[in-house]
Amino acid sequence: MFCINCVEQLMIKKIMFSYQTLFNFTQSVFEKIGLTEEEARQAADILMRAELRNISTHGLMRLPEYINLWRNNRITTTPVFKVVHETLSTALVDGGKGLGLVTAPKAMRLAIEKAKTAGTGWVAVRNSYHYGIAGYYAMMALKEEMIGISMTNANPLVAPTFGLHGMLGTNPIAVAIPAKKQPPFVADFATAPIARGKLDILEEKGLDAPAGLLQDREGNLTTQSGILKESGSLLTLGGSPEKGGHKGFCMTAIVDILSAVLPGANFGPTVVPTLGYVKDKTSGEDKGIGHFFGAIRIDAFQTADEFKQYMDQWIESFRKAETIPGHDKVIIPGDPERISEKEKLENGISVSKQTLKKLEKIANDLEIPFFA
């Protein structure tokens, strides 16, 4: 008898996996390359949180890149986490050439600890590498009744206003703010107008990028979604100055300075790229990329309960806002990702065939069991 459900299940089986299956595999990869069990679990949690939150550009598809960095001795999997200098509310951390996935959770916990006594805690990190989704760290503050802040610099793909070449990263900021009855406000966004990963997807599908976001190596505007691989660059958020693009430049620059200049990591154009996008320019010292974390104890200002009620009012007033034709609601930052987490935990996570192939190769190379 023909079973439509079985066929569907069979089709789904090829690309859908349970959260736990993927988590376990990811953890085993990290353990195999030298992370402790606890660090590997933590790193897997960050990547899998990206998958759950539908930010797959920062999930499993990053594993090959991390393995590459490790094979090429660009990172170590046994880094020494060193507090170089500290005050009551601050610390400068040297990540010891470790992955951000290892160093960043410790740095954010340090910020939270500082905030417990000083009201706020601020930790700048140098000598680190890719740390996954910025939002993960900001959200660590939520259960402590704190506002969490997280930012990082990255590969130079964004041209400053009037600049010809990519000199700044897509430099994300995340801010997580607790509410009472409402779920928390969680903004987690690249300060550039479009994520690199989204351009990859458009390119794969043979689609153009929206107008006004990209320029080629001569500085001509282009909609060619693959242009970053051909020495093109992203414009800043806002685009041209008449539309406020110089404000986007300011935002991206501020993230670069707080994340990299303040701790003494490689800043803007001196970041040694981790990707095939930017030509390797390994001249100069490699002090890694940098991150900046903040934890603000709510009751360092007003009582947490009062604030959270007030935050409910904020969220509700935007939730019930009148909308423009064709849209039924204003989206509260963090809502789509939270809905996605619930859905994917229940129904599983889809992995593209391309990524699966790369993960299988990793499993073979590292001699660990593959899940598919």
Add this chain to the structure above:
Amino acid sequence: MFCINCVEQLMIKKIMFSYQTLFNFTQSVFEKIGLTEEEARQAADILMRAELRNISTHGLMRLPEYINLWRNNRITTTPVFKVVHETLSTALVDGGKGLGLVTAPKAMRLAIEKAKTAGTGWVAVRNSYHYGIAGYYAMMALKEEMIGISMTNANPLVAPTFGLHGMLGTNPIAVAIPAKKQPPFVADFATAPIARGKLDILEEKGLDAPAGLLQDREGNLTTQSGILKESGSLLTLGGSPEKGGHKGFCMTAIVDILSAVLPGANFGPTVVPTLGYVKDKTSGEDKGIGHFFGAIRIDAFQTADEFKQYMDQWIESFRKAETIPGHDKVIIPGDPERISEKEKLENGISVSKQTLKKLEKIANDLEIPFFA
């Protein structure tokens, strides 16, 4: 004998005034309405700094608005500055219904004092009003070898992504960062794509606004520069979501929450407007607008000297960046304003005839000498 220089001087005389002349008049206005001599000098310094920095939308043309607020008992000129709660690195300040020009400098000084002992200082202010240019406060940190941060919420003119009405202010952020040989990096920008004052100027000249920044009361995109006065609203920085406009919404929302929800001021759509732009909706409690200030001691991370050398490198690498055709340099945030300060201190400040007329009326009403 015809003297071309004399004619030019005569023409200039009508609208150009020395910094000191305008400063003295502004101080006398503030003293006359009840500020102490010191507060009046401080408030005049903030407005005149805006004039010098070529941000005249936040200079003398604001005086009539402040007088209006005072006449209508929306502000008091003898406010009590009250620290409601504090920790080692934070304070919550109630501005006591004072002008931001009076309250904000004290709040920023408090942040700087906190940073001296705790490494960083963070002060949130409620029950305040317009505070002039955000950059003034951020720059107060520079001479202390600190990074200064300043932000405020404002009249609801910006619609959230997919929203029909203005619910958020143009909510500026300023960040001032010291360098060594290079002048400091000073970013001071509304998080909305275009300043309200710039739209006023376009409207006065009968010019359209750039496309993609404004919508009318039905949610249709428009280039009508006067649309805010007809229940239209500004889009967020970036515009539509495909161009990253939701990131602009996040930025503006974060400023609103830190500046207003955290201290307990009126947030977003509940801000009681100070201007003719938004219909008066005085229902609900008026806890003023709010500000958020930060001071980060550089040597709470690394030595100030090391950081400032590194900051020089950052600035220099952008200063010498290759540019797109038609532009000869990348503009470092703060450069145009610094050049303007020098030029206007030497050559004087021009005041429009419209503003002059309003200032003359203020002088007559308050029975103080007019300067023109």
